[in-house]
Amino acid sequence: MDALLKPRNAGEVEEAVRWAAAEEQPLEVIGTGSKRGLGHPVQTAHVLDLSALAGVETYEPAELVLTVKAGTPIAEIEALVEENGQELSFEPMDYGPLLGRPAGGGTIGGVLAANLAGPRRIKSGAARDHVLGMEAVSGRGEQFVSGGKVVKNVTGYDLPRALCGSFGTLAVTTSATLKVNPKPETTATLEISGLSDEDAVTALCRAMGSSAEVSGAAHLPAGLWGETARTVLRLEGFQASVDYRFQSLNSLLSGFGPVRRLEDGDSRPLWAGIRDAAPHVGKAGTVWRVSVAPTAGPGVVAQLKEKLPLSAFYDWSGGLVWICFEDGELHEAELRAAVAASGGGHATLVRATGAVAASVPVFQPQPEALAALSRRLKEQFDPNGILNPGRMVTGV
Incomplete structure (x- = not known):
């Protein structure tokens, strides 16, 4: 096997993952790499590149249903549905510019892996809320299908919801079926x-x-x-x-x-x-994405501003706060303390240097009971720990 594995279909994905599981060779799973800077850096000898696993399998505008392969560029999907007067209502964020990469470079697989959403989340939900079904390959090298291809089908819906937001640490998605909606006039x-x-x-x-x-x-x-x-x-x-x-x-x-x-x-x-967090694009600084109760956001920012140089803006009616520490330092302890004092929430490190990002928990540390559940889920899907090891939690 070469260091770069670039499958062209689901069968080749299964073959690559089965080999990696048998040889206990960790894989970094990517599409185009537009969100590679999110999470901890993954240190592996092999990269599973899904960018060739692209294309629309079926699109039925009258039924508001779209099935696409995981490596399909999100820009192509949005252009296709717009031609038919439709949209992806979860309005996926484009992390490229914020992370110093070109705009429009992400894939639908990456959108689902990160469970992206834009300002419309307060009304329409996130990516996982628009998934009808998924086909994927587990870390065991086994293909599985969950959900369906019609809006009324809810069988197995919880499994796609678990995969969305897992950053490729549980399974490798090969295709997904999504709900689309009419575009507002x-x-x-x-x-x-x-x-x-x-x-x-x-x-x-x-x-x-x-x-x-x-x-x-x-x-x-x-x-x-x-x-x-x-x-x-x-x-x-x-x-x-x-x-x-x-x-x-x-x-x-x-x-x-x-x-x-x-x-x-x-x-x-x-x-x-x-x-796309444009106010923080193109300027130096460490960027955090903070989720708190809407009324708590201003208090978190005010507490931090008393001692630290920062700029911030609010989305989701104040429940999502984008904070940029302009001195380039992490200030993780101060931020997490302010979030806890506000009544609780989540703080995710979005942009920092690789060495700095590796030194702290990028995602909000989970309570022990929830962390234990996450470990059991990982063991079920990926017992050898070969898929994006350490991406979300060091050592997992």
Whole structure:
């Protein structure tokens, strides 16, 4: 076997993994490597490159169902469904620019492995919520199928949900069947300028509690994207519905300050930038992705800002905070302490130098009971520990 294994079909994936399991040879599983910087660096002699395992197997626009091979570029999938007036509603983030790589380079396998989602997660969920079925090869070198190819089929759905977000440590996905949805006719954004972080999150949460069906709720403090702080709420759907809901939201939030409306042409690039953490792209610093209760985010940022140089912005109505420590240091202990003091949450290291990233837990450490369950799951799927060893947890 060569150091680079590049299978062209599911059978060749099975053959490669079976060989690696028999020889106890660890494999780094990648697509195009656009998210290779996430997690701990994987030290292996062999790379299982799935980029040649690409292509659309079936697409039935009328049934809102798409089956694709794991190495299919996500940009090609999004272009295909857009041609048919449809979209991937979980709005997968493109990590490429944030990690110093070109935009649009990821694959659907990587999207599922990282369980990606964009600002619309507050309404539509993450990648795992749109998976109908998956075909994969376990670390034992055994092919398996879970789920189905129709929207009403829920058999085996829990297994795809377990694989999504496992970063290729449990099995190698070879194909996936996804739900797609009609693309909204139009998009509009309600913007309020000049709010503090605390007032902004209060406004976002009030909007989320309304009947306006908000599909994006974010706050960009002053200096990140312009000199003035921007609090933005996205509305999508038919034009008449968007207009009605905008007026309703305008009345609800009138006490927070003057409102501006951004139409479709200005809204889409704004939300694409929020999705891809554009305020932290192209500048030096260590980047963390922090998930807390929406109302807790400003407090976490304020506590850290008292002692540390940082910039931050908020998505998911304040529940997702992107923090960049501008001195390039990790500040892991201070960050995790602030998150714990806020009532709990998760902090994931997204961008740092390889040597630094290897020195700390990249993902939020799990409570022992949950960690034990994760180890048992790993032992069931990959008893020899050959798939992306140490990617998520050192030694696992």
